[in-house]
Amino acid sequence: MATDSLKVLTDKSEIFLKKFENGIGKFSANALNKHVALYSHLLQEANSIANEFSQYLDNWPSFQNTEEEPSKKELVTSKIGQWFSLYGKIASHELYFSSLGRNGNCEGKIKELLEINFDSVVRFKLDFKIKALYSTGWVWLVLDHYTGKLFNLSSNREDAFPFSGMSPLLAIDLVEHAYESDFGSDKEGYIEEFFNALDWKEIEKNLPIM
Template sequence: MEPKPLPFTGSLHGISDKAMEIHHDKLYAGYVKKKDEIAQKLQPLERGGDLASANQTYSELRALKDGETFAVNGVYLHEWYFDVLGGNGALTGPLVEALAMQYGSVENFVAYFSACGMAARGWCVLAWDRHDKALRVYTGDAHNQGGVWGCMPVIVLDVYEHAYFIDFGSDRKAYIEAFWKNLNWEKANELFEMAKR
């Protein structure tokens, strides 16, 4: 698998080209590489390899499966994060209407989501929960922790330090404010409509 290119052109507001280059071209590309490497190592086991040593304390299979969820989610979460960047933050569309209805106002939603981003160690995700048939905000401290099965991400915010430290130092709040200025609501609406189908 090849890393996907950034889905937007030009510079972001407040998030430097250098930060985005390191984030996308090194970190994200590294997850893509590890995802493929793990898949190659799993292939012989999936096709009749020696599975006798499988064990919940430690085994090659356990280590690979643990690494697999970390790498795969590292790829997918970054792709959803990049997908909603590159806009001008202009509020439009059915997602905005749904957020206003559910949270009382879009401002309330942004405040709540931003606070969740401050509270999380890794990710903050607005997702369509297919079980509840509702929008939910979930957080994760690692790629393979905090995700809820049956939920489709709509807006994904990376709050690991690598996402903001170059531009904002330890000021995560300023980074989250910049994220909202760069949000592509058109793309978020598209993801919302797809998730509900």
């Protein structure tokens, strides 16, 4: 039986709400605030599970070698799975929100890396956009720790998040709730406006020291 508690996560809603109070480009403040509220709900749910898990660990000695132990183990395993599923959504949302906030101008170290790995920023955007158009979950720009290369990674799962051997640098949410309020069914328009609203200085901060 594991002895480590699940992590209680810090709610960054107030930071994001402050950032989005006037909207960003064609992203309205109302739509962004609703999106942040969804993130906050996911985080509260994850923290509730983490606290419940901690209580199970505290009481675990009383369950050991009893008839209750198998069912408690099954319950704890289920809670761990639920927490990690929520964490994937939360971490991607935090990356998505932090990626937004400026005029989309790409410069500095991150621009150099995009040009090295995709030949140009334009080709990076094209590759990212194609993946985003056909994804119903997330697309991330990630740095592969083993090769040192950047590439775009997509998933149709809402709870997916690139963990092992990679550093995600930016993310776009492609679930309908992310864009239908401001863009309706115009997913391509949403993706283009996402590029226009990127804060590349903030994104560059996600580069690991290697």
